[in-house]
Amino acid sequence: MHPELSFQEFETAKFISAKLTEFGVRHTSGVAGTGIVALIEGQNPSSKTIALRADMDALPILEKNNTSYCSQNEGIMHACGHDVHSTCLLGAAKILQETRHLWEGTIKCIFQQGEEKHPGGASLLIKAGVLENPKPDAIFALHVYPHLPYGMVGFREGQYMASADEIYITVHGKGGHAALPHQTIDPIAIAANLIVSLQQIISRNNNPLNPSVLSFGQIHGGNAGNVIPDQVRIEGTLRCMDEEWRKKAHELITQHTELLCKAMSATATVEIPMGYPFLMNHPATTKRARQIAMDALGEEHVVELDRRMAAEDFSFYTHHVPGCFFRLGTSFEGKFTKPVHNAEFDVYQQSIGIGVRMLCEIATKFQ
Numbered sequence: 001m002h003p004e005l006s007f008q009e010f011e012t013a014k015f016i017s018a019k020l021t022e023f024g025v026r027h028t029s030g031v032a033g034t035g036i037v038a039l040i041e042g043q044n045p046s047s048k049t050i051a052l053r054a055d056m057d058a059l060p061i062l063e064k065n066n067t068s069y070c071s072q073n074e075g076i077m078h079a080c081g082h083d084v085h086s087t088c089l090l091g092a093a094k095i096l097q098e099t100r101h102l103w104e105g106t107i108k109c110i111f112q113q114g115e116e117k118h119p120g121g122a123s124l125l126i127k128a129g130v131l132e133n134p135k136p137d138a139i140f141a142l143h144v145y146p147h148l149p150y151g152m153v154g155f156r157e158g159q160y161m162a163s164a165d166e167i168y169i170t171v172h173g174k175g176g177h178a179a180l181p182h183q184t185i186d187p188i189a190i191a192a193n194l195i196v197s198l199q200q201i202i203s204r205n206n207n208p209l210n211p212s213v214l215s216f217g218q219i220h221g222g223n224a225g226n227v228i229p230d231q232v233r234i235e236g237t238l239r240c241m242d243e244e245w246r247k248k249a250h251e252l253i254t255q256h257t258e259l260l261c262k263a264m265s266a267t268a269t270v271e272i273p274m275g276y277p278f279l280m281n282h283p284a285t286t287k288r289a290r291q292i293a294m295d296a297l298g299e300e301h302v303v304e305l306d307r308r309m310a311a312e313d314f315s316f317y318t319h320h321v322p323g324c325f326f327r328l329g330t331s332f333e334g335k336f337t338k339p340v341h342n343a344e345f346d347v348y349q350q351s352i353g354i355g356v357r358m359l360c361e362i363a364t365k366f367q
Helices: 010-023 082-098 121-127 187-203 243-263 283-297 351-365
Strands: 026-031 035-041 049-055 106-112 138-149 153-155 158-161 163-172 212-220 231-240 267-271 279-281 302-304 323-331
Touching: 010 026, 010 035, 010 082, 035 082, 035 121, 049 082, 049 351, 082 106, 082 138, 082 323, 082 351, 106 121, 138 153, 138 351, 153 283, 163 187, 163 243, 187 212, 187 231, 187 243, 212 243, 231 243, 243 267, 279 283, 279 323, 283 302, 283 323, 283 351, 323 351
Parallel strands: 049 106, 049 138, 138 323, 153 302
Antiparallel strands: 026 035, 035 106, 153 323, 158 279, 163 231, 163 267, 212 231
16 A cells, blocks of 8 residues: 555565564664565574565556555555565565474575666665575565466476666757758657667577567657757667677667668767666476475466566576576456556455465475
């Protein structure tokens, strides 16, 4: 009901900290901003360390649901289920704290800020040392999935999600009267050519067996239909499953943009900051987690996931320690099927119990 945007999760962090204190869980708040890291020690705490991560931030979306728990912060909504993720981890932390005499090792609970916004809260927490003292032997996270029904969970070994880089291009031309185009350098016409031709970066330079997506979602330029503006700004995203191709694509996009604009008497400014890397589910770690899920829920409730070109900043963790990012089914009898990042997104609340159980099972049984 009280969602907060990326890196602004102040009240959310206070709520989580208060709950952890209530549960008697030792934790540190204010890590790299609003992050929280908790440690729960079982028997023989130095034998292994398992990390569990949940994100906390919401999205700038006006919620359209009519529920008792609908967002009270207008224009902000938990449209990606991060409230569910944090709830699952809080529930797991409570149970793990109460049962710490029954299991071995140390469990590190990471409540992470800013998953939805560059540079990603995971990257900031890693720089702050979240993967040290103690270093996890493996890290796990779940994510709501309306494409799976309640009671189901999904796993995929190896590459699962793509890298994500933001692309910012400004075409600098020469403005003037739309009736006198010969006296201008039209950045709108150039931008139109550029957007179409950049698609060949993917279709004619990338191996078609290597998944990659280049999309543009914003164009800004001009204020009147009869005025050619001085510049046009284009914003897009590049998604890749291969790091070498990703770097090459950055170079090709920059080079192509600059040369095309030069050929049309304009100039261009290109910015492609490095975003989230691709998400790698460590094969052996994921295989073991899948087996734990099958033992707990039954084989018929565990499915194989397809690769996705969406991105997740949990990927940062998987490039440092073995990790597994799995999916939690949240639909029920044809309801709760709206996709994430949708103004009507919601989950079947009983699925939270499955999420709590899976985090507890994996944390205590993973070897």
